[in-house]
Amino acid sequence: MMEVQNKQVILKGYIDDVPKESDMEVKVSKIELNVPSQGQGQGQGQEQEVLILVKNIYLSCDPYMRGRMRDFQGSYIPPFLPGHPLEGFGVSKVIHSNNPDYKPGDFITGFTTWQEYSLIPITDQLRKIHPDPRIPLSFHLGLLGMPGFTAYAGFYEICTPSKGDYVFVSAASGAVGQLVGQLAKLHGCYVVGSAGSNEKVNLLKNKLGFHEAFNYKEELHLDAALKRHFPQGIDIYFDNVGGDMLDAALLNMRVHGRIAVCGMVSQQSFSKPKGIYNLFNLITKRIKMQGFLQSDYLHLYPRFLEDVSSYYKQGKIVYIEDMNEGLESAPAAFVGLFHGRNVGKQVIRVASE
């Protein structure tokens, strides 16, 4: 049995505010590069988890992970365990497995842990990747992964778009927003995005094909910015940020508008969130405001994979990644999400393919 060093990113303790680098630490442990022999210490009749040993190639930094850093059991996914590596989506290569469906060298994507090598259970959420030279492997964490599917399910299922709709997307160059905007444009909608730097605004207009975009940090009044970009009002707001932008969007929705509540990355604290003041517009404009999770729509995943892969290969959509090198860069990259430091989907390259 070969034992190797295994770098890992550990959660030090639970937090309530925006994550800081010091909330995590990079440690080096050791791991044997094989699946432990089965049956040890397990009682009879007990369902046995089938494990595989993988080498993590790419790890995904996603804002939802922050929700797992707090000491709160009531959410849709349990909190991380302090003292243990973070968990998140990854693209990994099988190193050792006793299951013939997962052979050494196979690429898989699904939940893994933030270390160089992980021992992970085979669940129905693991997906084998059939590498396609036209699609970067890391795209299985973004365009073809959870964020891309979030955009797809949220836009089509929650926003119920029609051709000609006026669509606003916040955090529009992010992992989810950039695909929402492109899907909306393909659908015949008019699309405006907001982002937090002129570089991102430039990408939105010149690379991602948004009709218009603005830097919210340069706007004194978000309400005025939205009125300038949507003199006729907004039919669909795909909300990735919550807070003041949501409040301003509420003032600018059209009758029967729809708000897909996807994320609230602007919130600085779970226990002291910012107030939203303009919900009265829900009534006067008969607005539907709906939160959602992609995991409720997994029956649509095969169609999503086919549609979006096909759009990408035809050059109808593009996808921007922000790739950091090395597991030690992961804490800073993750923290950067909450300060808008990433440009596009934030991924960590842990090892070469």
Add this chain to the structure above:
Amino acid sequence: MMEVQNKQVILKGYIDDVPKESDMEVKVSKIELNVPSQGQGQGQGQEQEVLILVKNIYLSCDPYMRGRMRDFQGSYIPPFLPGHPLEGFGVSKVIHSNNPDYKPGDFITGFTTWQEYSLIPITDQLRKIHPDPRIPLSFHLGLLGMPGFTAYAGFYEICTPSKGDYVFVSAASGAVGQLVGQLAKLHGCYVVGSAGSNEKVNLLKNKLGFHEAFNYKEELHLDAALKRHFPQGIDIYFDNVGGDMLDAALLNMRVHGRIAVCGMVSQQSFSKPKGIYNLFNLITKRIKMQGFLQSDYLHLYPRFLEDVSSYYKQGKIVYIEDMNEGLESAPAAFVGLFHGRNVGKQVIRVASE
């Protein structure tokens, strides 16, 4: 032509906060008891309004009317005109008409003005009443009128109820809430209502058939009150009040819960509404929160009228009215809505039937 005195309730000027009696004044003007002869001063080719002269029997006090007392054109219904009588739903008797469909003595319901006699246009929103001795005429302003239809459309169309759902209704003894609760119970749901006095709580439990009810003014923590009444959480929240109760309900919704946003009678000010802090739950619980107006569902009105009249005549539902006597009592009765002084649907009897 007979000219008579005509008492009226005039809006003195626009307001932003909760209405006060001094925002209105009762005046006496004069009116001729016939429809003015047509064609005077109207240009050729111009659509001519056909008017009828009615005697108002019952006038409806509804919280939405407050929205018409502010100087804001962007809502679904235009503001009142200062110096003129308020407008609202009424049950009226035709006094004079040149239209054979509306004969003297006919009872109608629809928009009228807050005076003893009104000259009102015949629109497709006017409805002739076929008096039924088993149903009080004033119920056309409540159970069978706009509030009742709001309850019906909101509950069935927005809340998409299932048998066994846990349903919470705020302002539950009010014009809308009392019917929502009874429809929910008939549908096989578990129903809890909140109200602002022990008298109302008593009515909810002992007359309106709610499974449970509580006086929110006696609760230190609304979150704790809801957790006590809904240990399993809330599937449907029919929100008539907004504010703190909405915020507490958000904390207690179940996965895939639905919030029908019907009213925000708790709001003290349009320009300085209270903040809502718990919208993050929309995402984690995948909640749909939807504002609505009954006027979008008028295609369901005939079915509503049939269903609810039939329930009432079979004794399956009851309806509580708060009847004030005389037009001069209208300002105080209307203001009382915003302080919970009404017990049941607030109506003004302007004249005997």
